[in-house]
Amino acid sequence: MKHSLNDSLLKLGEERKPPAEEQAIAGIAKLQTDIMKATNPHLRGQHPKAHGCVEAEFTVLPDIPKALQVGVFQYPKTYKAIIRFSNGKSASDLDPDVHGMAIKVFGIKGKKALPADDSDVQDFILIDNEVFFASDAESLLGFMMARVAAQKNPNAVKEFMEKSEHNARTVALAQKALKKELPSPLAVPYWSTVPYKFGEGAVKYSVKPAESNQVAMPQPPSENYLRDAMIEHLTKQQKQAVFDFYVQVQTDAETMPIEDPTVVWTSLEVKVATIQIAPQNFNTPEHNKRCEESSFTPWHALEVHRPLGGINRARKPVYEASSVLRHQQVS
Template identity: 30%
Template sequence: MPSTQWREVFLPDESTQHAEQVHVFSELQRKRLKKHGHGRALHRNQVAALEAALVVEENLPDYARQGIFAAPSVFEAQVRLSNGNFSADRAPDIRGFAIKVLGASTPSSADVEQNFTLVSQETLKVSGSADVVGIVDLSTSAPGAALRKAVSKPQLTCGAVTNLRDMVKPFSGFATHDFFSIMPITFGDYAARVKLCAASTKTNKEARKDLAADIYGRLADADLEFLFQAQFFEDESRTPIEDSSVRWDAPWLTVARLHVPRQAPDEALAETVEKSSFNPWIAATEHRPLGELMRARQAAYSLSWRNRVVTP
């Protein structure tokens, strides 16, 4: 049985640290604004926008019947698929699979919007938000500046290289790859990481050349259905709350299915999704993000959103 004895670790004066860190993302966003116009600091390259439905499973165990998963239901959803950077589809990258569940209901409230932001890696080999910010700053700097930073902070270079090894692993496409939350969220009194299982095992060798063509090509022929799973906290040694570098040692439980019906590219939907915010902190009270890394993301997402909506 999962445990409710999980604990978060709060760093001394971390709110000040997080407020300072967001300036790295703000500067990155400002630079990209000049060249590409308004948009996100990261995961700016939208590959596809999709209509979907989140179908909550029946007969879930008591510990899983929390928040929007409290009862069998079908909720409207929107999906945003993205590349992390502006690189070509075939380039190494962290891919994003963001889900916005609309009009959900929970035991505590109705008409809830629940966002899940998942990526193509199960773990992120960093010790906290300071490492993430440093790696982003290093990887997006001009060559000369990057070299100087690499010399002065060799641990960041090591971290960047380690995570790059995960990024260069083959990505077969959004329909045939698993996606993960990396960090946990609450499930009522419990805590869990979440995962979206690939909808198909049939890979397309041409997918990496054009990821949008691959997903829409599949949806021209048939619906896609992804398993939405949760992996629950059991103890700090096997399922650490704060350590994003550890693959949890606990079983996965299917709590819902993400049903993506047959559809063609829709410009109006694409514009709506592009203008929308996909933020893990837009969540039911039963599903708030956990961990220092996620608290740092809260500050970064808020500033990114403000920068996107302000007119130059």
């Protein structure tokens, strides 16, 4: 596993860019847009299927530790938010997959991570797996290329795995991230997997559902049962859904690396906010259109919450290209 990328001691929150990263990122961006161009209409390059976009409130708690009163979390306040729940890849909810929870909080003032960003939003993007499967941009590109090659050569992924232990681990982690049984998008925990700046330090984010969000698996589940579960909860039963939002502070730069999101951090998670999703009818043509047209990216962030690490650096051009390509076709 590659933790420190050269010999000098790592500081907390410090990024270390590997030498060939830029070429790898360019390769990922090209592959990702090629994949999108093959679909008509062009949907999101990843997480194309939404289960719904809901309106929510994001409440920063009072009495959070002083060191964590940073940026969005500087003082207690309730913000308006929207949340898009999604599948990673699959059109059918019956297929094992990663699931996404993308939160957009409105009304956030302050210096942004991207100078051109004049919006008032802070996005938090999470999946229902504690780690990301690829340690860095180069490993991700190798894996993506093997997947593309597998369309013509059924042994391509096996050949990629046989090249190194690192490749074999990447494929194993990608498979392990695919969850089979998920009763509802409202009933599971989510993690950022990758780190973010938090003032002077660094954190990962996570979100955990309240006990009252739990439901049983539908029997038998249908291809769209995850949207149906949200409709049942929020619209038919008129029940609210609640999540707690946590930050996990990096306390050791070597064992909780910035540049390798395949490693689980072991520090405590601290609750800093709650998310309330009130009963609502989100499954309307207008809501669904707004959901499709929305763009979430980890780079919609305050400078004090800037995305960190190679996978986040790779996401900058890729999410932008994906969003531009999607919006070109509707304009």
